[in-house]
Amino acid sequence: MRRANLGTDLLANISYGSGHYVASGYSVYEEENEQLQEGLRAKVSALKSLTIDIGTEVKYQNKMLEDMDSDFDSTGGLLGSTIGRVKQLSRGSQSKLLCYMLLFCLFVFFVLYWFIRLR
Incomplete structure (x- = not known):
């Protein structure tokens, strides 16, 4: 008789209506995997956004470096x-x-003299 009751207890733990098997724990692992997948999707999305931002910044920095290179070339020519x-x-x-x-020294001397005198 005890064995017959044991079988009915096992059947009571199984939920047929929702499709989840409580006794085996199958739905728990499936839900956990879905949560982990969603977390992974969010991380991949954030990483994709970050790499796009890095690419934009690299393009901007390359443009600035090219501008600086041309400025240095013109300064070198001057x-x-x-x-x-x-x-x-x-x-x-x-x-x-x-x-x-001599003319430069006199010019500097008169400019300094004039500046000190105005004070």
Whole structure:
């Protein structure tokens, strides 16, 4: 008799209406897998969004670097022409260079004198 009651208890634990088997725990694992899948989908979506943002930032940074490269090239050209002029000036007679230096020193002296006097 006890064995007959044991079989009916097992059948009582099985829910046929909802399709879930409580006794075997099958629905618990299935629900847990679905929750884990949803979590994984959310993480993949966040990762996709992050990689798109990184790609956009990389493109912006590359454009800035190209602009800086062109700016440095133009500055290098300007600096090269200025150095060429200084070399040309130094090739001239020393008296011209001395005259230019003297005029520059006088100009600086008068500007400083005028600035101090106004204070």
